[in-house]
Each structure stands twice: as structure tokens, then as C-alpha cells.
Amino acid sequence: MRLELVPRGDVSPVARVLSPVAAVAAAILIGGIIVAIMGRSPLQALQVYFVEPLTQGWALQELAIKATPLLIIAVGLSFCFRASLWNIGAEGQFIIGALTGSMVPLALHGSGAGPWVLAAGLVAGALGGLLYALIPALLRVAFGVSEILTSLMLVYVAELTLDYLVRGPWRDPKGFNFPQTVTFDWTLPYIAEGDRLHAGILIAPLVALAAWFVMRRTLFGFGIRVAGESPKAARFAGFSADRMVIAAFCISGACAGLAGIVEVFGQIHQLKPGISPGYGFTAITVAFLGRLHPAGMVFGALVVALTVIGGENAQIVMQLPLDLTRVFQGVLLMCVLAADALVSYRVRVVGGGR
Amino acid sequence: MGVWEAILITVVTAATPLLIAAMGELVVERAGVLNLGIEGMMAVGAACGFAAAILSGSTILGILAAIAAGLVLSGLFALLVLGLATNQVASGLALTILGLGLSGLIGAGFVGTQREAIPPVYIPGLTDLPGGHVLFGENPFVYFSLALAFATLWFLGRSRAGLTLRSIGENHASAHALGLPVLKVRLAAILFGGACAGLAGAYLSLVYTPFWSPGMTAGRGWIALALVVFASWRPLRLLFGAYLFGGATVLQLHAQAASLGIPSQALSAFPYVATIVALVVMSVGRRSATAPGSLGAPFVPDR
Numbered sequence: 001m002r003l004e005l006v007p008r009g010d011v012s013p014v015a016r017v018l019s020p021v022a023a024v025a026a027a028i029l030i031g032g033i034i035v036a037i038m039g040r041s042p043l044q045a046l047q048v049y050f051v052e053p054l055t056q057g058w059a060l061q062e063l064a065i066k067a068t069p070l071l072i073i074a075v076g077l078s079f080c081f082r083a084s085l086w087n088i089g090a091e092g093q094f095i096i097g098a099l100t101g102s103m104v105p106l107a108l109h110g111s112g113a114g115p116w117v118l119a120a121g122l123v124a125g126a127l128g129g130l131l132y133a134l135i136p137a138l139l140r141v142a143f144g145v146s147e148i149l150t151s152l153m154l155v156y157v158a159e160l161t162l163d164y165l166v167r168g169p170w171r172d173p174k175g176f177n178f179p180q181t182v183t184f185d186w187t188l189p190y191i192a193e194g195d196r197l198h199a200g201i202l203i204a205p206l207v208a209l210a211a212w213f214v215m216r217r218t219l220f221g222f223g224i225r226v227a228g229e230s231p232k233a234a235r236f237a238g239f240s241a242d243r244m245v246i247a248a249f250c251i252s253g254a255c256a257g258l259a260g261i262v263e264v265f266g267q268i269h270q271l272k273p274g275i276s277p278g279y280g281f282t283a284i285t286v287a288f289l290g291r292l293h294p295a296g297m298v299f300g301a302l303v304v305a306l307t308v309i310g311g312e313n314a315q316i317v318m319q320l321p322l323d324l325t326r327v328f329q330g331v332l333l334m335c336v337l338a339a340d341a342l343v344s345y346r347v348r349v350v351g352g353g354r
Numbered sequence: 355m356g357v358w359e360a361i362l363i364t365v366v367t368a369a370t371p372l373l374i375a376a377m378g379e380l381v382v383e384r385a386g387v388l389n390l391g392i393e394g395m396m397a398v399g400a401a402c403g404f405a406a407a408i409l410s411g412s413t414i415l416g417i418l419a420a421i422a423a424g425l426v427l428s429g430l431f432a433l434l435v436l437g438l439a440t441n442q443v444a445s446g447l448a449l450t451i452l453g454l455g456l457s458g459l460i461g462a463g464f465v466g467t468q469r470e471a472i473p474p475v476y477i478p479g480l481t482d483l484p485g486g487h488v489l490f491g492e493n494p495f496v497y498f499s500l501a502l503a504f505a506t507l508w509f510l511g512r513s514r515a516g517l518t519l520r521s522i523g524e525n526h527a528s529a530h531a532l533g534l535p536v537l538k539v540r541l542a543a544i545l546f547g548g549a550c551a552g553l554a555g556a557y558l559s560l561v562y563t564p565f566w567s568p569g570m571t572a573g574r575g576w577i578a579l580a581l582v583v584f585a586s587w588r589p590l591r592l593l594f595g596a597y598l599f600g601g602a603t604v605l606q607l608h609a610q611a612a613s614l615g616i617p618s619q620a621l622s623a624f625p626y627v628a629t630i631v632a633l634v635v636m637s638v639g640r641r642s643a644t645a646p647g648s649l650g651a652p653f654v655p656d657r
Contacts, residue, residue, distance in 0.1 A: 002437075002537065003437040003438070005438070005439055005654045007654070038459070086443050088390075088443075088447060139630070139633075139634060143634050143637045143638055144637050145630075145633045145634055145637050146583060146633070148390070148443065149576065149579060149580045149583065149629070149630075149633060150630050150633065152576050153573075153576065153580070153626040153627075153629050153630050154626075154630070156573055156623065156626040157623045157626050157627060160619040160620075160622050160623045161619070161623075163619050164617050164619035164620070167619075168617065281447075281451060284444070284447055285448075285451070288444055321458060321459060321462055322458075323454075323455045323456075323457075323458030323459050323462070323568075324455070324459060325455070326451060326452075326454060326455030326458070327452055327455035327456055327459060328455075329451055329455070330394075330448050330449070330450075330451035330452025330453070330454075330455055330456075331448075331452060333444065333447070333448035333451065333452075334430070334434060334445065334448045334449075334452065337434060337438070337440040337441060337444055337445055337448065338434060338438055338440065340440070341434075341438035341439060341440050342438070345438070345439070345654070347437075347438070
């Protein structure tokens with residue numbers, strides 16, 4: 001028995017939009033089965049994961065806070081993925097962005113410098129992520145080394161660098177030996193009551209909008225899309241493949257770095273180990289769930305952020321482990337990929353043959 | 355047993371899981387499929403293997419459970435990339451995310467549980483020779499991994515089925531036109547890779563540590579993937595690369611113990627940086643493509 005794929009001629013835009021929605025539904029169904037296997041009530045889990053967070057004010061704020069880094073990183077990644085470049089090291093670029101961005105407030109700590117420290121920090125963060133992403137890009141262009149493996153290896157290096165700095169040279173001398181830096185003098189202002197919702201959440205939609213403009217309205221964006229869909233055509237059209245690699249990695253690295261420093265300036269207000277609960281990897285799911293389209297990725301970031309908050313909620317209310325959320329995110333990505341295939345191909349089950 | 359003998363044994367111990375997982379992936383990639391899910395399959399293998407061994411009290415059942423887990427996960431991957439022709443990179447990443455989460459769920463009840471490691475095989479006479487502990491005093495996994503390496507070498511280079519697998523990996527369209535069963539061979543290769551990754555996971559939780567802790571694979575699945583590239587997709591070079599890498603890991607552990615004034619994080623980062631450097635060095639020497647021609651490309655047979 002095997003599956004036979006027959007390409008569909010024309011795919012309606014409606015089907016393209018609905019396929020991620022169907023994927024979410026399928027993933028929820030599979031997640032429910034897993035919860036049932038664990039001997040818990042799938043209906044209660046559904047309520048705790050996906051309904052409760054949407055009906056409470058604090059949780060809606062949390063949703064925006066969690067969706068912010070996911071969206072910024074995913075938007076950056078979409079430039080790479082569209083060009084069929086596999087930057088899977090956004091987690092590392094996120095951490096390095098948080099590090100380089102924090103250098104500014106750390107250097108000026110207690111100096112009474114004005115709020116321009118924040119602006120300088122955000123720029124430094126984006127720049128740090130960009131430079132870190134440049135390593136796999138240059139290695140690919142200069143030596144033909146697979147960007148998949150180098151970008152991933154650099155995640156571990158970034159994590160260890162952060163660990164070294166907050167335990168060593170950057171540790172707060174008055175911090176009772178905790179591995180953390182001083183609390184920064186300046187942090188992003190809050191824009192709602194409750195002191196959770198920070199101004200950084202405004203950056204994410206701006207980044208998505210800018211990405212939409214670049215992708216749809218500039219020659220560069222066109223080049224990226226052509227390079228992904230037909231490298232040969234891109235070459236004939238005179239787009240330099242090497243330059244595309246460098247540019248796509250720079251954009252995605254800058255976005256991941258920006259997300260890192262926004263997270264630190266908006267939420268954490270200092271550096272310490274574990275500043276990212278795997279946002280850089282989770283954003284890959286967001287990018288595909290949004291079909292690499294800026295508007296789609298807004299939807300994707302909100303859905304995935306909901307699973308993150310739902311997961312925390314389920315841990316408190318139902319004592320369900322956080323790993324269940326990771327399982328769900330993996331299942332979700334698989335469902336998205338499968339749904340995309342079902343939109344492009346008619347699938348028939350055929351007996352025998354090869 | 356002298357100091358050098360002890361060090362060599364630890365090198366072999368560190369290299370064996372890399373060798374098993376990477377040898378599986380090498381066969382998968384020679385068939386033209388890139389499976390980035392090794393890390394996830396290893397983690398689930400480690401968790402399932404340990405859980406089954408504790409629950410049943412049998413090491414053999416633990417190993418079988420780990421292999422079964424690898425088969426199931428790789429079967430899921432095959433359904434996606436072969437059945438539905440999905441993007442292999444994204445599907446493999448999904449498999450890793452899923453696997454790391456699943457391993458946490460499966461292993462949750464076993465955190466902190468200790469178990470006796472599988473004892474080394476003692477061969478009377480041979481083990482007692484000078485240096486004999488390195489060659490003849492290892493645990494069964496080590497002998498298996500060596501057998502696996504030479505069996506793969508023979509299979510790919512000398513057998514008809516291996517030739518078929520390689521031609522499918524080089525050019526799936528031509529292979530299909532010749533009437534070779536592209537998807538069937540790829541399915542078999544993916545399942546083989548999954549079994550190897552599961553087994554490598556079992557080695558970690560049943561021999562190497564021997565306990566279960568979350569995240570215990572610590573990037574070994576990714577390093578196994580890098581080793582395949584480092585080895586230019588050749589089994590003997592992979593064998594050499596795995597031991598070289600095992601040596602680097604042990605060197606780093608000894609340096610940490612010796613406290614040379616280097617930050618421990620820098621030493622911990624060494625294997626990952628070494629991997630990057632190794633990949634660069636390997637690719638400087640060869641500008642011509644040595645990767646299987648169809649590697650990573652989805653295949654939809656026309657009728």
C-alpha cells in the first residue's frame with residue numbers, strides 16, 4: 001500500500017488560507033488524544049489550554065507579550081525560509097542580541113544617562129544578532145558549509161557565552177552570587193495597567209509590516225522569492241545567489257537579535273541564564289504556520305503564544321507537564337506541513353506497486 | 355589498567371553513540387533523504403529504553419523499546435516526507451521538537467532513578483592482555499557499533515541493494531525511470547536510521563550515564579548529523595570521525611577536571627566550535643560536490 005500524490009492544477013486562495021486553520025484543528029485533536037492517553041480529561045485540557053486564556057484580561061496581555069518575540073523572530077526567518085535557506089539558529093541570534101544590546105545599559109549603569117540608552121541598546125541588539133547570523137552565512141558563501149549545522153551549533157555557543165558572562169565578568173556584585181547582572185536603569189515603559197504590557201509589543205507589528213513591504217514591493221524581496229522558488233531563474237535574472245544568502249541571514253539575525261533585546265528590556269530587565277524558553281525554535285513553527293506571510297505569521301504567533309500560556313496554565317491547574325506544550329508544537333508543525341501538502345496534491349491510497 | 359588505557363576507554367565510550375546514530379543517518383542520506391530529527395529520536399530512545407528497562411527489569415527489553423521508539427518516530431517522518439512529499443528540513447525539525455517533548459513526558463516518572471550500567475564483556479585471556487581492556491573489555495554496544503560500521507561499508511560498497519540505494523540517492527528521477535523502487539528503498543533507509551538513533555539513545559541512558567535526565571542528548575544528534583558531512587558520506591571516514599570527536603569530548607572533560615584557568619563554559623563550547631571548524635576544513639579541501647545528488651529534494655513519482 002502506498003500514497004499517490006496527484007498535483008492539483010489550481011489551488012484556490014481560500015484553501016491556502018484555510019490549510020493552517022485545519023492544521024491547528026488537527027493538532028488539537030491529536031493533542032487531545034495524547035492527553036487522554038496520559039489519563040487526563042481532554043475536554044478540561046482544551047478548556048485550560050485554549051479557552052481560559054482568551055477569556056481573561058491578564059491572559060490577553062500575556063498573549064501579546066509572548067507573541068512579540070515569536071513574531072519578530074518568525075518574520076526574520078521567513079526571509080531565509082523563502083529563499084530556501086535554513087537558518088535554524090535563531091535561538092542563538094536571540095541570545096547574542098540580548099547580550100550585545102545589554103552592553104549599552106550595563107556600560108552606562110549608574111551614570112544617569114537618558115532614555116536614549118534604550119534606543120542605542122535596541123540597535124546594538126539587532127546588530128549583534130545580525131553579526132552572529134553572518135557567521136553561518138559567510139561560511140556557506142565562502143566555503144560551501146551547510147548553514148543548517150553551523151547555525152544550530154552556534155546556539156550552544158551562544159547559550160554558554162551568556163552563562164559565562166552572567167556568572168563571571170557581568171555578574172552583579174551585590175546580587176548575592178546569583179548568576180545575573182544588575183537590573184537596568186532604563187526599561188521599556190508599560191502601556192497598560194498591571195505593569196506587564198510593555199511598549200516592545202508595538203515593535204512586532206511594525207516589523208511584520210516592514211517585512212510585508214520589503215517582500216512585496218521591492219526588487220530585493222522579489223529576488224528572495226525567486227531564489228527560493230527557482231534558483232536557476234534567479235541566476236538568469238541576475239540576482240547574485242551569494243548576496244541573497246548574506247542579506248537573508250542578516251535580516252533574520254537582526255530580527256532575532258532585536259527580539260532578544262526587546263524581551264530583556266521589556267520583561268526581564270537584566271541578563272540571566274535561560275532568558276529564552278526556546279523562542280528561536282518555536283518561531284520556526286510560527287513561520288510555517290503563517291505560511292511565511294507576514295499577516296499569516298501574526299496569526300501563527302498568536303496561536304503558538306496561546307499554547308505557551310495555555311501550557312503554563314495547564315501546569316498550574318491540571319499539573320500537566322510543560323513538555324506537553326513542546327509535543328503539541330511539534331505535532332502542530334507536522335500538521336501544518338501535511339496540510340500544505342494536501343492543499344497542493346490530491347492524495348490517493350493505492351494498493352501494491354511501488 | 356593504566357591511565358592511557360582508561361582514557362582510551364572513555365574515548366570509545368563517548369564516540370559510540372555518535373557512531374551508531376551517525377551511521378544510521380549516513381545510510382538515510384545516501385538514499386537522498388535528510389532527516390534532521392536524530393536529536394529527537396535519540397532523546398525518545400533514551401527515555402523509552404530507560405523506562406522499559408526499569409519497568410521490566412530487563413536490559414534487552416529496554417534496548418528493544420528504544421529501537422521500537424526510533425522506528426515509530428522515523429515512520430512518522432517517512433509518512434510526511436515520502437507519503438506527502440513535505441519539506442525534509444522542516445519535517446525533521448518538527449520531529450526533533452516533538453521528540454524532545456515526548457522524551458520529557460515519557461521520562462518524567464523516572465528522573466532520579468538509578469540503574470546499574472550494562473557491564474563490559476569480559477573475554478578470558480584477551481581482556482587481560484596489555485591494552486586488552488580497550489579492545490576486548492568494552493560493553494556490547496561498542497562491538498555492535500563496529501560491526502555496524504563495517505556492515506554498512508560492505509552494504510553500500512559491495513552489495514547490489516547498496517548500489518540501488520546509492521543510485522536512488524544520487525538521482526531519484528533516473529532511478530525511478532530505471533524502475534527502481536525509490537520510495538520503498540527510502541522508507542527502509544529512514545526506518546534503519548530511526549532504529550539506529552533509538553539505539554544510540556538507549557546507549558546514553560543504559561550505559562553512558564546510566565540514568566535518565568531531560569535534555570541528556572545535549573546536541574549529540576546534531577553532532578551526528580555534522581559527522582556525516584565531515585565524513586563525506588563514507589562509512590570508514592565516519593568511523594574515524596566519530597573516534598576523533600569522542601577524543602575531543604574526552605579531552606575537554608579532562609581539561610575541565612584539570613582546571614587550567616579556562617572558563618568551563620569555553621571548554622563546554624569546544625565540541626560545537628570544533629564541529630564548525632571541522633566542517634569548514636573538510637569543505638575547503640573539496641570544491642566538487644560529494645553529497646548525494648538528490649539529498650533533501652522531495653520526490654513525487656510521475657506515472
